[in-house]
Amino acid sequence: MLLLGALLLLLALPSYGQDTMQGPPLPKGACTGWMAGIPGHPGHNGTPGRDGRDGTPGEKGEKGDPGLIGPKGDTGETGITGIEGPRGFPGVPGRKGEPGESAYVYRSAFSVGLESRVTVPNVPIRFTKIFYNQQNHYDGTTGKFLCNIPGLYYFSYHITVYLKDVKVSLYKNDKALLFTHDQFQNQNVDQASGSVLLYLEKGDQVWLQVYEGENHNGVYADNVHDSTFTGFLLYHNIE
């Protein structure tokens, strides 16, 4: 072992002696006899560096295209009622109506006569012999016709004149409208008559009455002589 160590030492000593003979290395350039070495190979790439700092904000971009139309919204509240519109045009005339009821409600007629001669002048003559008085618009207790239906009426009277002259008037509401005068001739039987159209309102009254007293009260009737009073509605007031 010691032998091997000594051998290695001997081998090493000559090289050491050469380095010591050349002396320490001199600075570059100081020696004109120095020659540059061959350039080394490029080193390997280093690891990537850290991220840089954030840049400053860029300029504002152009306006984009409009978006898609959204879904339909909820129904709003009811608005305030508007003002009334103008009047419309007249409508088409309606159909012709059905026939009305019977004209019974427009009936008014009477025909009456005396049962005996009149003895009291200047009061309504009471005709109590009833030929027709279905509506009872004539009142035998007063001798007056009472208008129940407004309209145009026809009245007529035929008086048998006997024993005295006759002056008789047709009255409407206490006013004499029609005058008839017949002079009696002895041994004769005369007649007096009259007729008239009158427009009556409901409530109007019509009757016959002797005027100018007892000497003109020859209105007569018996079993074979009649004095009559007739009236009827010609047409009712349709207004």
Ligand SMILES: [Ca+2]
């Ligand atoms: Ca006469």
